[in-house]
Amino acid sequence: MTAPAISHGPRRVLLCYFSKSLFSRTAMCCGILIALMEILALLEQMTPILKRHLGIKGVLTYMVLHLPAMLQTALPLSVLIGGLVLFTQMTVSSEVAILRASGLSPFGFLKKLMPAACILGLFGVLLEDQITPRSELALAAWWNRTNPVPSNGRSFWFHVPAGQASACVDLAARTPKTGSELAHVGYIARAGKEAFNIDLYDRTMDGHLLRTLHAAHAEHGPHGWTLSGIHCVTISFADLDTTANEKDTPDTPWTNPFGPQDMLRLSLDSSPLSSGMILKALHGQLATNQTPGFLRASLFERFLRPLALIVMLLLAMPVIYIPPRTGLKSWLPVWCLGAGLLFIIVQGMFRAMGNAGLLPAPVATVPGLIIFALAAGTALLRNEDK
Template identity: 55%
Template sequence: MSKTAKPPRFVLLRYLSGALLSRVLLCGAVLVGLLEILALLEQTTPILQRHLGLHGILTYAGMRLPFLLAGALPLSLLIGALVMLTQMTLGSETAILQASGLSITRLYKHLIPATLLVGVMGVVLDDQVTPRSEQALAAWWNRTDPSPENGHSFWFHEGQEVTRVAYVADGGNMLSGLDIYSRDQNGLLQDVIHAARADYTRANGWILHDLKRVQVKENSADRLPQEDQKAWHTSLHPWDFIRLSAENPPLSSGTILGMLRGRLPSDSSPGFLQAGLLERFLRPASLLVLLLIAMPVIYIPPRTGTRSWTPVWCLGAGLLFIIVQGMLRAMGNAGLLPPPVATIPGLLIFTLGAVTVLLRNEAK
């Protein structure tokens, strides 16, 4: 063997990784394509009603792509692993590998690097790409809305202030119907400001218009003279209001940490934010569990071939894992479970179940 030749284990690692990644990417492309079609079937009519034409349809599809891809990755890995392992089993490749001394444990280890690569890609999509694309989509959708007054109101807190906004317009550059409640260090109400609207410009920042103000003292409340306009000293930018006006928008880890530490405004509970952060960085571990769930297909009897129900059972178990993780996460978001309990037990339970199935098949 020449000095430049790679050891056989690296050749096998490269072959298995390439086979898994190619099938995961193919399954991901099919799933994302189907999801894009379903999304466009729902949104094409509103886009055309806004006279955005073909450019609007393509813009919507492009901005929505990272969100759909991140959501399709777990199912893509599950189906891709099932297809690859089933093809290798029916083609007698796994039998040859086992005859050459490759155990089920080593086969799983050879598939870990590709799975972790997919998991890291999912983390990057969830943490950096998707929040930016979804925020840009929400701003574009708001900017092209002919009736922004039909938007829903929302509340948020920033420091000692609690604010209500009736609706957002012009891509976040105009706010309507503001109620700002200022509190002291003890949480007691000090000041109430109602503004008809607020406009943002890069030169002047936020300007409140048509202000009505009530100052609250210990035993009285004084109505102050009405003001036409006043500067609003806030750290928020138009894109922050677009994020706050959206329902459960994707958040980056930096934004979540800023909310938890009180540096950024938030309309979510700490448990919701902690569960989302923990689940995001456990994404590679959840994909490793899905890979483990797909492994029993290597025990398909040669005579059974494509008539075997093993891939179907593995697919069902993987879907059940995804559903259970989603349910636990929802309970964590609602504050019914602590963030670690809402994310980790599902991984452990399905890992133990998959290992039990593999050991039983290995013992036969």
């Protein structure tokens, strides 16, 4: 004799109960993980903060601005651990047995949890796409602005498209075959509004060097960039002779299409980008130091975040087969946690190959989801047949 089906009213109650339970346990796990990550980050950054005489205000500023990036990192693992805690508690208290006797299948459990997982996934997408890029850029601007020794900053290179930049004098000598300008910046200050030790290399379309320029300082004002302390070397080709003319020039405008925020972003090892910025970077309209493969993989991974969290819940679901008498003595939650960590590692390996250009962006993000979803589904079906 089959158990009676659960009516629509109790089904809505179950949906709310499962959603609230998953939200609360995910929030608890996320809070614990973020607290540990903040402590480890502050252990590393406390000395520089105190050396800059920023005090408690500086510590709090660093924690608040770095919080979105930590929350983004902790969210997938928090969903996995939250799901394990939820399923274990329900199994030990015989709630799972009661619901199974009422006609709720294991995939019925997942169906009740999917709306909450999708909400958490969409929150993760919003966090990664809109909040984290702004907070990390604000953190980098604050960190650069408060640096008493900006000369220890990171140097970087970038290209300026043809026709958009030239700082050398004698612009009439610029040939129609002029290609792009290659720029090297020693370091920046005042959150990207000042740049030091700038070297510009003006080249032809086929890569031949036309002129070089070294500027000691560049400052961004209301009318754009201005170079000072300029020494320019112009190379001229006449028949078979090649000559180089050197001269010092007064302050001159630098038609650099990249503003202070772009310079600040280029000075970072890795700066989070929104989806709109990624699309602009892929079309050459935004300065970035990331490869196209990295950008495409980031875009795919970002919008697959809800599916990744659903896979995390699937990996945690075998816990519902713990015998109630065994309780917390079972090793099954540990194995499920290990499967979730393995999923994160495998996704990271695929992603690294995508970043290096060894795999296309879809192949670097989708197969891991499919493999672990099928593996978790197989484990549930095998346990169901026993």
